[in-house]
Amino acid sequence: MNGPSLQRLTVLSLVFHLTFFLAVFVAIKQSSRFVMPSPYVVSLVGSEGKAEGKSDTRAVEQTRTQSPAVTKETKSATEKTKTVNKAEEQYVSERIAALQAKKKIEKIVNLRNVISLKRSGEGKPLSSQGAAGKGGGSLMDDYYAKVTKAIWQNWIFPETADKNLEAIISIRIMKDGDVKVTRIEKSSGNGLFDRSALRAIAKARPVTPPPYEMEIGVRFYP
Numbered sequence: 001m002n003g004p005s006l007q008r009l010t011v012l013s014l015v016f017h018l019t020f021f022l023a024v025f026v027a028i029k030q031s032s033r034f035v036m037p038s039p040y041v042v043s044l045v046g047s048e049g050k051a052e053g054k055s056d057t058r059a060v061e062q063t064r065t066q067s068p069a070v071t072k073e074t075k076s077a078t079e080k081t082k083t084v085n086k087a088e089e090q091y092v093s094e095r096i097a098a099l100q101a102k103k104k105i106e107k108i109v110n111l112r113n114v115i116s117l118k119r120s121g122e123g124k125p126l127s128s129q130g131a132a133g134k135g136g137g138s139l140m141d142d143y144y145a146k147v148t149k150a151i152w153q154n155w156i157f158p159e160t161a162d163k164n165l166e167a168i169i170s171i172r173i174m175k176d177g178d179v180k181v182t183r184i185e186k187s188s189g190n191g192l193f194d195r196s197a198l199r200a201i202a203k204a205r206p207v208t209p210p211p212y213e214m215e216i217g218v219r220f221y222p
Contacts, residue, residue: 114217115148119157143210150207155200158192165193167220175213177206185217
């Protein structure tokens with residue numbers, strides 16, 4: 001009876017141990033096939049981030065709100081700049097006109113002699129300018145008187161109500177008596193009056209030949 005009982009216990013023990021090792025083996029094999037779950041991302045936005053987002057949105061809105069005002073200020077500054085530029089241009093133009101007028105006056109003053117023609121009479125050489133050059137004062141005065149008379153006789157005075165007109169024309173008298181208009185030193189501002197003076201000079205040539213070639217001014221006034 002003891003023999004068979006020992007064998008049975010041995011077999012049962014062997015079966016038990018084999019079953020145990022098999023269970024452990026299966027458990028280890030299944031654990032190696034464990035699948036990790038897919039990762040996921042969580043965005044953490046705190047109160048500060050939200051505050052910054054709101055502040056940026058408010059800044060954009062304020063910029064949009066203020067843009068019309070900024071545009072108006074820019075336009076106003078541009079208009080002021082244009083006004084200043086126009087004022088500067090006007091000042092420069094006035095200065096240039098003043099310098100040109102000054103040069104004209106200097107040219108008139110620098111003429112050797114100026115003779116005056118008045119419509120109410122034959123006129124006389126201006127005593128304030130005197131007689132300059134060769135031949136002496138009295139001789140040149142006589143010559144200027146001849147030139148004055150020649151031009152005055154050919155002057156057809158235009159009908160004008162303005163009695164404050166004055167035109168000064170510079171002429172060059174050649175040695176043969178021919179007369180050339182060099183420039184209009186001063187315009188009367190009345191085109192009809194200026195043209196009548198130029199026609200009188202053209203019709204008067206040639207004049208009495210001078211002792212030498214000269215340039216004089218002829219002043220016309222009513």
